[in-house]
């Protein structure tokens with residue numbers, strides 16, 4: 001705190017990202033990064049781009065990447081918005097499309113960045129409780145609102161909402177923008193992008209950070225009706241005209257074009273997730289059904305904070321949220337088979 005801070009800054013409550021430890025020996029299962037590297041074709045494309053052209057600004061519209069994304073999802077270029085990670089895309093969405101008199105709705109247990117954006121942009125919100133099984137109940141969202149946002153699969157629970165339930169939410173609030181944050185959709189869900197042509201109030205966000213192993217590159221996107229995309233372009237061009245740098249433009253485009261590598265690595269993560277779930281259940285854990293690259297689990301006889309501390313001593317980091325309702329859960333990212341084995345070994349006899 002300093003006398004130079006504005007009252008606005010004094011009152012901000014920022015997001016706290018998962019730890020990025022400097023020690024490389026640690027088995028890092030705390031921030032849902034992909035255990036496999038990016039597509040070799042994406043790396044090669046970026047290496048080629050690493051040249052004297054870096055003195056020039058990138059294409060402000062990222063046309064090449066936009067076309068690659070549009071082609072992949074079978075939509076038009078003007079239905080695609082790109083940003084510096086989907087966190088930035090979400091920030092522009094909150095700023096430009098979710099700031100209304102009525103409260104924004106999102107699940108009480110959800111991505112903890114949502115209330116932070118509400119604080120940043122002065123948006124009132126109403127946290128809608130997940131049901132007893134930690135599931136989203138679409139009927140709970142059929143009430144007056146200034147917008148709706150939820151991750152699908154949800155984070156940190158990993159639970160998937162079926163596409164017809166997503167549609168039920170869209171139908172009940174035709175006058176509001178409904179944002180489906182699909183950061184983890186490629187690990188077992190079906191994207192709602194197929195619905196954008198039928199629902200002009202639907203906006204779907206995705207990221208290259210999880211299923212495409214490019215968290216370090218910072219590229220995220222939104223797909224929706226051109227009118228929604230235009231609002232986001234207006235915000236972007238009033239904030240930073242060049243959010244996607246030259247390396248990110250070519251690397252992300254190549255990652256979308258390399259379907260084979262993408263599908264193979266997603267399959268491996270799903271396969272190893274099922275192994276981790278079985279091992280944890282054998283130790284007495286209760287594991288929520290996951291369609292993501294992480295699982296959310298609790299043990300009836302062991303305190304979650306204690307387990308996280310014990311794992312850390314064994315060199316394995318997982319995420320624990322000191323939050324009501326989920327204080328006894330651990331969120332554990334799926335790693336390589338070796339990392340997953342280190343997790344199971346670290347838990348020891350229970």
Ligand SMILES: *Cc1c(COP(=O)(O)O)cnc(C)c1O
Pocket residue numbers: 084085086087088111151155181183206207208209215218219220
């Ligand atoms: C990881 C994550 C994001 C942000 O991803 P970036 O593209 O890396 O900014 C957004 N939403 C949810 C639910 C996430 O878990």
